Amino acid sequence: MAPPLNRRQFLTRTGAALAVLHGMEHFDPCCANAADAETSGKELFELRPVADGVYAAIAAPRYKVNCNAAVIMTNDGVVVVDSHSKPSAAVALYQEIQSITRQPVKRVINTHFHWDHWQGNQIYREAFPTLEIISSKRTRESLEGDVGNGGVPFIDKQIKALPDEIAKLQAEVARTTDAAQKARLESNLRQAEDYLEELKTFYPALPNRTFDETVALDFGGRQVELLLLGRGHTDGDVFIRLPKEKVVITGDALIDWMPFMNDGFPEDWVGTLDNLARYEFDSIIPGHGSVAGRDQLAFFRGYLADLVDSVKKAHAAGGSLDEMKKTLPEQLAGKYEKGMSKYPLGQYRDRIGGNIEIAYRKVIAGT
Numbered sequence: 001m002a003p004p005l006n007r008r009q010f011l012t013r014t015g016a017a018l019a020v021l022h023g024m025e026h027f028d029p030c031c032a033n034a035a036d037a038e039t040s041g042k043e044l045f046e047l048r049p050v051a052d053g054v055y056a057a058i059a060a061p062r063y064k065v066n067c068n069a070a071v072i073m074t075n076d077g078v079v080v081v082d083s084h085s086k087p088s089a090a091v092a093l094y095q096e097i098q099s100i101t102r103q104p105v106k107r108v109i110n111t112h113f114h115w116d117h118w119q120g121n122q123i124y125r126e127a128f129p130t131l132e133i134i135s136s137k138r139t140r141e142s143l144e145g146d147v148g149n150g151g152v153p154f155i156d157k158q159i160k161a162l163p164d165e166i167a168k169l170q171a172e173v174a175r176t177t178d179a180a181q182k183a184r185l186e187s188n189l190r191q192a193e194d195y196l197e198e199l200k201t202f203y204p205a206l207p208n209r210t211f212d213e214t215v216a217l218d219f220g221g222r223q224v225e226l227l228l229l230g231r232g233h234t235d236g237d238v239f240i241r242l243p244k245e246k247v248v249i250t251g252d253a254l255i256d257w258m259p260f261m262n263d264g265f266p267e268d269w270v271g272t273l274d275n276l277a278r279y280e281f282d283s284i285i286p287g288h289g290s291v292a293g294r295d296q297l298a299f300f301r302g303y304l305a306d307l308v309d310s311v312k313k314a315h316a317a318g319g320s321l322d323e324m325k326k327t328l329p330e331q332l333a334g335k336y337e338k339g340m341s342k343y344p345l346g347q348y349r350d351r352i353g354g355n356i357e358i359a360y361r362k363v364i365a366g367t
Contacts, residue, residue, distance in 0.1 A: 045093045047071065047100065048291060051245035053222070055100075056285045057093050059084070061344065063188040067116045070240070070249045070285045071097055074220025077106030081240055081249050082287070083120030086198045090120025094127070104128050107219065109226070110135040110207060111251025111287065112234045113142035113150040114263070115158070121205035135207040136228055138236030143206055148234070148263035152204045162196040227279070230272035231265040237272070241279055248281040254300050256289020257346030261358040266308050273301040289343060303336050311359045321360050325353050 044060035053073035059066035066089050070081035078097060083090045097105070105128050110118045113135075124131050135143075146153040169189040176182045216225045227239040232253040240249040252260065254273065277297060284292045310331060314324045329352045340348040361367050 045069070045096050047096050050283050050285060050291055051242065051247050054242060054245055054247055056291045057096065058290065059089075059288075063191040067252070067287050068285065068289075069093055072219070072222065072224070072242070073101060073103065074106070074222045076220035077104045079107045079109065079219055079224070080105055080124065081109045081285075082111055082117040082251065083108055083124065085116040085119050086195060087120055087123045087202065088194075088198060090123035093120075094123065105131065107132045107134060109133075109238065109240060110139060110143075111238050111240070111249070111253070112236055113139045113148070114234070114252065115150045115154055117251065117287070118143065118150065119155075119202065122203055125205040132209050133205060133207040134209045134211075134226070136236040136238050137210040137212040139234070139238070140207045140210045142234065142236060143204070149260075150263075152206075155199060155202055155204070159196065159199050162192060162199070166192050166196065227276070229275040230268055232269040232272040233259065233261075233264050235265065239276060241281060243280070246280060246282040247285065248276070248279070248283070249285045250276075250287060252287035254284060254297060255286040255346075256292055256296065257343055258340045258348055258351035258355065259300075259304070260346075260351075261355055264358070264362075266304060266359045266362055270301060270305045270308065273297060273304070277301070288346065299336075299339055303332075303340065306332060306335070307355055307359050308363055311356060311363060315360070315364050321357060324360060325356050328356050329353065 045057040045066075046060070047055045047057055050056050050070075055071040057069040057071055059068055066084045067082050069084065070079075071093075072079040072081070078101060080093070080097075084093065094105070105124050108121055108124050108131060110121070110133065121133055125133065142148070143151045145151055148154075166189065169185060169192060173182060173185045173189055176185055211226060212228070214225065214227050214229075216223065218224075223243055225241040225243060227241055229237075229239060231237070233251065237251060237253040239251070239253065241247070253269070254276070282294060284294070284296055286292060286296070307328075310328050311324060314328065319327070329349070332352065333348065337348040340346075340351075
């Protein structure tokens with residue numbers, strides 16, 4: 001582990017990281033924008049008040065997407081839920097936090113192991129040596145293992161894959177004659193190049209406090225519940241509920257666009273969201289998209305349930321996977337396409353085929 005930074009060193013590093021700020025986010029199809037997508041030229045987060053002392057940090061679009069975060073003020077320091085895809089993104093959010101409080105960050109909670117939710121941990125660990133990084137026990141195990149779209153081994157996979165991605169962007173820049181499109185491509189190329197440079201100096205700051213069942217805690221006078229409700233987006237998802245404020249922070253187990261299901265458990269996911277529905281809350285801070293009301297839970301859960309049910313029925317009727325990918329998107333579109341296509345990333349038509357295939361593979365084929 002790198003030596004801890006004092007406040008002055010941290011702020012110096014902040015400036016250096018901002019110089020590299022073009023780099024990053026989502027490396028794999030989970031959250032990859034189109035090569036010529038219009039994205040922010042720097043890491044930006046909009047802090048939106050959700051309740052007294054509770055903020056949603058909504059991530060600006062980047063070439064590869066940062067997750068949202070939640071910022072919770074307590075009497076003894078700040079709690080940050082999820083730390084994004086890279087150190088410079090964590091620096092950018094920390095600067096936003098400093099605009100509203102000078103309290104130290106005492107705790108970081110990682111909702112699951114995917115790389116865009118934990119790769120900024122090291123910034124907080126360097127700045128605050130006594131920091132608690134909290135996750136479920138299963139998430140900590142996944143971070144150490146070679147599983148899915150996250151964890152320590154995934155860093156090397158990204159480093160190996162990014163040069164080819166950069167080469168493709170360079171080729172598109174050279175090939176494009178439209179000035180506006182070229183400018184977008186060049187911006188995204190810089191982001192990819194800077195992200196690769198960040199990964200080369202990255203070191204993992206893993207959770208040092210884990211749990212394997214739902215717990216209710218007091219963080220500096222604020223009641224916080226860490227809910228383990230079952231498998232969903234991953235097998236270690238944590239929901240963070242603030243009972244007094246009636247806010248729930250859901251990571252990617254409940255988001256405001258189409259789900260990424262590669263590491264998920266489609267049938268269990270529906271039941272897990274049913275378990276969440278038994279709790280009282282009014283506001284949802286999702287892993288991606290905008291702050292939502294409780295109705296987003298019913299909508300998102302309905303999509304997953306209808307997806308699984310449609311795949312089962314098509315299989316029972318003798319339909320092949322290829323046939324399902326041709327017919328099911330239209331069957332589900334009337335109910336879900338508009339609500340799942342509000343943002344440039346994670347749209348219905350971009351992901352429905354992949355979701356059908358994963359539901360088929362995991363529910364029908366059992367793989």
